[in-house]
Amino acid sequence: MLRYLTAGESHGRGLSIIIEGLPAGVPLAEEDINNWLARRQGGYGRGGRMAIEQDRAQILAGVRGGLTLGSPISLFIANRDWENWQEIMAPGPAARAERVVTRPRPGHADLPGGLKYHQTDLRNILERASARETAARVAAGAVAAALLQELAINLAFHVVRIGPVAVPGPVAWEAACRSLESPVYCADGETGRAMVAAIEEARRQGDTLGGTVEVQVRGVPAGLGSHVQWDRRLDGRLAQALMSIPAIKGVEIGAGFGLAALPGSQAHDAIAYREGQGFYHSANRAGGLEGGMTNGETLVIRAAMKPIPTLMHPLPSVDFLTKKPAVASVERSDVCAVPAAAVVAAAAVALVLAGAVLEQFGGDYLPVLKERLEDYRRYLQNPHEGQL
Template sequence: MRILYSGESHMEAVIAVIEGFPAGFHVDVGRINRDLAMRQDGYGRGDRMKIESDRVEIYSGIINGMTIGSPITLVVRNKDVRRESWNPEDRRTIPRPGHADFAGATKYGLDDFRLVAERASARQTASWVAAGSLFTQFLEEIGIEIIAFVESIGDVKTGHIEDPFVLKEKIESSPFRIPDPGIEDEMKSLVDRTKEDGDSLGGVFCVVARGCPAGLGSYNHPDRRLDAMLASAFMGIPSAKGVEIGAGFKSAGLTGSGMNDGMEMHDGKVVRKTNNAGGIEGGVSNGEDIIVRCAAKPIPTVRRKIPSIDFNTETPADSPYIRADVCVLPAMSVIGESVMATVLCKSFLERYGCDNMELIRRNFL
């Protein structure tokens, strides 16, 4: 399966084109719209999300609610379209440190930082979530479930969670996507205080996939390792700055005997006492929960003054403030769920075939 995303933040739409998805799969479009709404939600988002009300439009590949094997085109229209405002005289010449402005303009030889932000903006993740929702639905049909939740915002952390799937309702109804409503007030006052201070916040979210068969990925080549594919995909989320799988960075401080997940046989099935490996050994899924954690830096656009340069005059200037979110961890966790679904769906189809559902059921179930 191949996927191509396109679209700018203030042009007509963001788009996903998916080629190689099996025919004969019944798509719940309402579910895609629900997932898009979850990406827009969450405490700490800015005014842009009040303008948009994302809905998916299907341009190809799905007829009467069923995939037909041809490329699927999913379109999410922008409401905040700025057709008239691209006058070169209005160009922005002061980059925001921390955003893609300076590095992106250098790469593409652009003299208007607005043109970089159009695609570098996380608006593109709406098309990832539309596609990710389709993949999540497919995975659910074959018995793989995914859940994402926020573990920390700034220095406010949730406690240890034994089983996030049991807490799914709590997570999905929380404005912070946390399983622990006891710390919602603390998170809320942190976000409010930070906003008041003209600043922003980062944090950590976790994504868990359950029911994934052993055997996805491969140790044969680095780019076929499931852990490498997940790390690359999660690092692709704007503002992601760290990814760990299972015990991750903590594993560096463990001994081998403490790290290894001992095996037992129960009713003909392998059972592990622990899951420090996060469901992947040697780059291959081992049948346990796949656990990925991702650290996000604080949003780069802040009202506080950050030193920058006006490239028109080559003189010092303050970084401009452009309408921005204060904290996007809840949205990022929804995006993370899509990213996990995308990688697992690709790997699953590679192993079990991707022509039609009938064939996949025969190969897998």
């Protein structure tokens, strides 16, 4: 199994990541991870924190000579802002009780977390609940993506919507692969410019914007996941991974919610067969997943992100200690982090898919895993040959 854990607070010393289950022999360099981290920090609409941080991952364990060892991989991303917070966020008893937060922000983890963990300073909640943690997830996803790339499974991501502005129709794979050319990671140039204008208007109003991101994956063989138990269904695992990203409030696969408005005759993808290619579908409304398993088509999955809850004109709230009416606290934040969410979503998808591949084909050494997957792909091109 491929699994990972992260640790660290937004203004702590840094973020730690441990990844277990990657086979030996996977090429991996710090720059591979740092390219992903740079994409997460980019995108129009980011705030002051991104001007401070320049995320760089250090590989502390599990890699030698540019290749994974099969042992746990340990990564660390330092927080440059720690210099300004080390006395407040110190782990010892001498930590200074400054910048205390008692006015919970609507839409954030402040209130439920403070109640659950019996806190009097909500900073003890928001520091870990902060989307800063997603830098660690992106680093882990970059490692998973390095494995997938070796297996000819490739990811693309792009922004479908920011606030009221949306791409007018489906986005082809080639266009999605070029999304990083846009300041908002939008595959359509005209729509991207309108998104930038919407972000600027929200900035002038002291408001924030959410949106929708899409991840596409090519080269995924049919049969990953399973229908036999609820927790082995790959669509469920992908949805959970995306829903766990801060501010994500909805996930759809393929045509998703749009299928609910169609009759069955228009909702499903007809099946065909071609010698040397195997089974395929006439369309991809299912988004590459049927019955909890991949069906060989391009995986298409979208996630909807709500607007960031930290507002320059904060909403009404109640002081956590005095119980008196107050306005919500204000932390340094972004106007729009939807482009960054696209990168985080791609990392989350990479982690789930890499885990599914390893579960199905096993192998503690990359060449062994490759051989098993290639044998399976040959089977898919002409299934049951000689068996009938």
